[in-house]
Amino acid sequence: xxxxxxxxxxxxxxxxxxxxxxxxxxxxxxxxxxxxxxxxxxxxxxxxxxxxxxxxxxxxxxxxxxxxxxxxxxxxxxxxxxxxxxxxxxxxxxxxxxxxxxxxxxxxxxxxxxxxxxxxxxxxxxxxxxxxxxxxxxxxxxxxxxxxxxxxxxxxxxxxxxxxxxxxxxxxxxxxxxxxxxxxxxxxxxxxxxxxxxxxxxxxxxxxxxxxxxxxxxxxxxxxxxxxxxxxxxxxxxxxxxxxxxxxxxxxxxxxxxxxxxxxxxxxxxxxxxxxxxxxxxxxxxxxxxxxxxxxxxxxxxxxxxxxxxxxxxxxxxxxxx
Numbered sequence: 519x520x521x522x523x524x525x526x527x528x529x530x531x532x533x534x535x536x537x538x539x540x541x542x543x544x545x546x547x548x549x550x551x552x553x554x555x556x557x558x559x560x561x562x563x564x565x566x567x568x569x570x571x572x573x574x575x576x577x578x579x580x581x582x583x584x585x586x587x588x589x590x591x592x593x594x595x596x597x598x599x600x601x602x603x604x605x606x607x608x609x610x611x612x613x614x615x616x617x618x619x620x621x622x623x624x625x626x627x628x629x630x631x632x633x634x635x636x637x638x639x640x641x642x643x644x645x646x647x648x649x650x651x652x653x654x655x656x657x658x659x660x661x662x663x664x665x666x667x668x669x670x671x672x673x674x675x676x677x678x679x680x681x682x683x684x685x686x687x688x689x690x691x692x693x694x695x696x697x698x699x700x701x702x703x704x705x706x707x708x709x710x711x712x713x714x715x716x717x718x719x720x721x722x723x724x725x726x727x728x729x730x731x732x733x734x735x736x737x738x739x740x741x742x743x744x745x746x747x748x749x750x751x752x753x754x755x756x757x758x759x760x761x762x763x764x765x766x767x768x769x770x771x772x773x774x775x776x777x778x779x780x781x782x783x784x785x786x787x788x789x790x791x792x793x794x795x796x797x798x799x800x801x802x803x804x805x806x807x808x809x810x811x812x813x814x815x816x817x818x819x820x821x822x823x824x825x826x827x828x829x830x831x832x833x834x835x836x837x838x839x840x
Contacts, residue, residue: 531553531554532552532553532554532574532575533554533555533556533572533573533574534548534553534554534555534556534576534577534599535555535556535561535566535569535573535577536555536556536557536558536559536577537558537559537561537566537576537577537581538559538578538579538580538601539559539579540557540577540579540601540829541822541825541827542826543823543827543830544577544599544601544826544827544829544833545557546830547827547830547831547833547834548575548830548833551833551834551837553574553575556569556573561581563581563582563588566582566588567588567591570588570591570592570595571591571592571593571594572594573592573594573595574594574595574597575595575596575598575599575833576588576592576595576597576599577598577599577601577829578598578599578600578601578608579602580602582607583607583608583609584598584607584609584613585609586609586612589612589613589618595616595618596618596619597618597620597621597833597836598613598618598619598620599621599829599832599833600620600622600623601622601825602622602623602624602626602627602816602825603622603623603624603627603680603816604731604732604758604759605620605622605731606731606733606759619836621829621836622829623824623825623826623828623829623832624679624680624681625680625824625828626824626825626826626827626828626829627816627817627818627825628680628681628683628684628816629684629820629821629824630815630820630821631681631684631685631729631757631815631816632681632686632687632688633688634757634783634814634816635685635688635727635755635757635781636685636688636689638755638757638781638783638809638811639668639725639753639755639781640668641781642753642778642779642780642781642807642809643665643666643667643668643779644663644665644666645662645663645664645665647809648662648663648806649663666778668689668692668693668694669694670693670694671695671724672695672722672723672724672725673689673694673695673696673697673724673725673726673727674698674699674714674719674720674722674723674725674726674727675696675698675711675727676698676699676727676728676729676730677698677699677700677728677729677730677731677758678698678699678700678711678713678729679700681729681758681816682698682700682711682727682729683708683711685729686698686710686711687710689710690709690710694725695712695722696712697711697712697714697718697719697722697723698711698712698713698714699713699716699718699719700713720747720748721749722749722750723748723750724750724751724752724753725752725753725754725755726748726752726753726754726755727755727756727757728740728755728756728757728758728762728763729757729758730758730759730762731758732758732759732761736759736762737761738761738763738764739762739763740756740762740763740764740768742764742770742771744767745767745768745770745777746776748776751775751776751777751778752776752777752778753777753778753779753780753781754768754771754777754779754780754781755780755781756780756781756783756784757781757815757816759784760782760785760786760787760788760813763782764786765782765786765796765798765802766798768780768782768808769798769801769802769805769808772807772808777807778807779807779808779809780807780808780809781808781809781811782809782810782811783810783811783812783814783815785802785810788812
């Protein structure tokens, strides 16, 4: 049953529908602002469509696409709160036409993403997974698990928003040169990274890490042609959105020696059984040069709380603007 937080007289109540698992900090803060919250992570799209007309706010994680149909079914809707960073499951253009504010919380899980990316990179460069499996199977192979050091390497970051900058910050003690490219901003060089062109990224990088949103422009951008231009063998990380990188192109890069190892927190197709049905899945699964995690780079016990706290603060600021 939905949980109702209600301490405001019905005549002045504003209502938020929370259809995903959010830390209680968001609902508690919303209540102090005069909202009553319906909290039910079991809500389906169909159930949401049937009740959304009564709500001023909608809070989600990755439940479903908040598209024109849902927005049109919500004449009172004033804001959509995305508990996370990416906004690709919200039709922001249509929401803007309806004067509906869209808020997210990249500040809440940027540390988690930065740390996860570092973990993937160190594991790849030092064969942690391979060595662990071998020892458990009675194999003690020091030479076959010789690794690489980060110090002296050049790390190229694509996208220098909250996530890209967090990764750069986490690398600051490793003695690496961090360079970054962002198509949508300039003048962002700081003590953690130096702004460069894409040509410099592909010419200089030993490591490449993607921290960009999924848009029509970025979908499928990492393909065979894109990877062909890199001058050095690279370690590749993707903790952003799976659909920006074609898995088969990454596997092709590994086979050709262009990619030394790939750390993938996200994939073009995620979750089973759909993942197992992909033409590239068996090759991906059997590759000893790929480290996989199930879209958890930004999902920690700490970020679960921080995301809701950031959203709550943004909701407060939104209220002050009205």
